[in-house]
Amino acid sequence: MLLIDVTIVNVALPQISRSLDASMTSLQWIIDAYALALAALLLVAGSAADLLGRRKIYLLGTGVFAAASLACGLAPTDLALVAGRAVQGVGGAAMFATTTALLTATYRGHDRAIAFSAWGAVSGCAAAAGPTLGGILSQVWGWQAVFLVNLPVAAVTLFLAARVLPETRRESPRRFDLAGAVLFTVAAGCLVAGLISSTDHGWTSPLVVSLLAAGALCLALFVVVESRVRHPLFDVRLLKRPAFAGLMIAALVLQLATFAHLGYTSVWLQSVLGMSPLAAGFVVTPLSLSSLLVASFAGRRLHHLPARIPVTGGLLLIGIGVLTQTAVDASSDWTVLLAGLVVSGLGAGMLIAPLVSAAMEAAPPEDAGTAGAAVNTFRQLGHALGVAVLGAVFVHGASASLTSGGWRGDAHRTAIDLGAGQAPRLMASVPPGRRASVGDLIADAYASGLSHVFLTAGLLALAAAAAAWFLIKRPHSARIPHQAHTPAAASVQPVGRSADL
Numbered sequence: 001m002l003l004i005d006v007t008i009v010n011v012a013l014p015q016i017s018r019s020l021d022a023s024m025t026s027l028q029w030i031i032d033a034y035a036l037a038l039a040a041l042l043l044v045a046g047s048a049a050d051l052l053g054r055r056k057i058y059l060l061g062t063g064v065f066a067a068a069s070l071a072c073g074l075a076p077t078d079l080a081l082v083a084g085r086a087v088q089g090v091g092g093a094a095m096f097a098t099t100t101a102l103l104t105a106t107y108r109g110h111d112r113a114i115a116f117s118a119w120g121a122v123s124g125c126a127a128a129a130g131p132t133l134g135g136i137l138s139q140v141w142g143w144q145a146v147f148l149v150n151l152p153v154a155a156v157t158l159f160l161a162a163r164v165l166p167e168t169r170r171e172s173p174r175r176f177d178l179a180g181a182v183l184f185t186v187a188a189g190c191l192v193a194g195l196i197s198s199t200d201h202g203w204t205s206p207l208v209v210s211l212l213a214a215g216a217l218c219l220a221l222f223v224v225v226e227s228r229v230r231h232p233l234f235d236v237r238l239l240k241r242p243a244f245a246g247l248m249i250a251a252l253v254l255q256l257a258t259f260a261h262l263g264y265t266s267v268w269l270q271s272v273l274g275m276s277p278l279a280a281g282f283v284v285t286p287l288s289l290s291s292l293l294v295a296s297f298a299g300r301r302l303h304h305l306p307a308r309i310p311v312t313g314g315l316l317l318i319g320i321g322v323l324t325q326t327a328v329d330a331s332s333d334w335t336v337l338l339a340g341l342v343v344s345g346l347g348a349g350m351l352i353a354p355l356v357s358a359a360m361e362a363a364p365p366e367d368a369g370t371a372g373a374a375v376n377t378f379r380q381l382g383h384a385l386g387v388a389v390l391g392a393v394f395v396h397g398a399s400a401s402l403t404s405g406g407w408r409g410d411a412h413r414t415a416i417d418l419g420a421g422q423a424p425r426l427m428a429s430v431p432p433g434r435r436a437s438v439g440d441l442i443a444d445a446y447a448s449g450l451s452h453v454f455l456t457a458g459l460l461a462l463a464a465a466a467a468a469w470f471l472i473k474r475p476h477s478a479r480i481p482h483q484a485h486t487p488a489a490a491s492v493q494p495v496g497r498s499a500d501l
Contacts, residue, residue: 001153002065002092003123006035006383007130009085010263011281012143014270014421019143022078024420028196028391029082031263032384036192037089038096039380040185043233045097046373047176054098054105055167059158061094066154072147084147096376105168121296131262131288135281180233183222188381190215195388199395199416234374235367243307243362244371246471250311251355251375252382253464257318257457258287258348260386264394264419264453269334271423272446283334287345294349307358308472310350312465317347319461325454330444340454347461362472390453394419397452401445418446 009016013027022030049057065088072084099119107115137145194211201208226232239245262284269280321344328336356375363371398415407414417426423442430438 065091256386314351398449
């Protein structure tokens with residue numbers, strides 16, 4: 001449920017834009033508020049669960065997620081929807097941060113390996129189901145359904161979790177790192193807010209400069225604080241290990257290059273090509289399906305290889321696949337994306353399988369749990385930053401195309417409207433006799449913006465592949481383990497009754 005909600009909203013963006021008169025900035029925040037809250041609060045939720053009990057935090061997070069989903073489905077304005085998405089992310093972080101520890105406490109031996117395999121399979125299915133499910137729900141019942149569908153799932157989850165999950169917590173709880181939690185959250189929020197604001201106000205705007213500067217300052221303070229406290233939220237000294245640093249770069253760019261552009265792709269499919277939400281969902285499904293198939297294969301076949309091989313190979317395939325999609329132009333149809341989506345999906349599947357396990361192998365044994373959580377944090381942070389960065393790239397590319405095509409009016413503002421899926425509204429305001437030429441110009445501008453997005457994402461993936469190859473140099477520093485890893489196993493202490501599943 002919580003992983004589907006990362007991508008399910010992409011297909012519904014054009015409907016949301018028309019229904020709530022949402023700007024491109026609002027659409028970016030509708031995606032990013034959720035991903036940002038997940039990224040900023042995963043480590044915080046994990047620390048809170050160690051202190052208060054993982055089952056308790058899991059139940060609380062599920063309840064918050066359900067309530068926020070209801071608020072999103074009933075949101076009367078784009079601002080209310082953004083707020084609901086942020087609260088959804090808070091609940092999702094609490095759920096995400098506790099699942100592996102709860103599985104570890106509930107299962108033993110061979111059953112534990114099966115449980116983690118099932119957990120991985122469900123994660124893969126969630127990625128595959130998101131676009132298609134979002135297309136079906138938004139086309140048949142409207143965009144509100146992509147949020148309201150969470151309510152029955154959450155109800156069943158709460159009922160079962162309350163009955164069968166044991167309570168667990170760390171044997172020797174650490175003090176909660178409040179300073180680190182606040183600094184990391186503020187740093188991530190300011191950086192994303194500054195990047196998103198640049199689409200409206202430009203890079204030299206005092207607001208944008210102030211937000212980016214504040215984010216950079218808080219990030220620097222976070223590094224200083226975490227290197228000095230006894231029990232840090234995230235031990236930044238782990239990044240001094242080249243293999244671990246390379247794996248974190250891979251986690252960040254994986255999400256940015258593979259998935260962060262899907263919202264803009266979906267808007268192009270529906271607003272420019274005139275596809276239905278369901279058809280647009282089916283177009284991007286090959287990405288998730290190829291990723292799922294390769295992840296299933298890679299988990300069994302690549303465990304004997306040094307992590308640098310599947311990690312670097314996966315990033316190379318992602319880069320090649322995304323760069324292939326730069327062929328999009330004003331005359332293109334959806335098939336121009338197909339080969340690139342499949343290839344980048346193959347790369348993502350190859351990369352996802354070893355990422356968490358390799359990160360824990362690259363860290364000291366006592367930091368294995370932190371390393372596993374760091375991968376999820378960097379992945380969600382990559383998604384949040386990717387949506388913001390690629391949005392700015394899209395506006396720049398579309399605006400330049402409009403200007404060179406002789407657009408009469410504010411090309412920058414028009415590019416922002418295009419990014420928000422407002423092409424039909426723009427066309428409706430043009431006199432009938434001029435719609436053909438204006439339509440061609442708009443289609444060219446959107447294709448140009450999208451091509452710039454793919455170029456940026458693809459080059460970042462190739463750069464990350466090079467960094468991973470040189471940083472993950474020693475095979476023994478990060479190897480894909482033969483058996484499923486269970487982070488924090490040593491620190492899990494059942495409390496009260498246990499469950500025999």
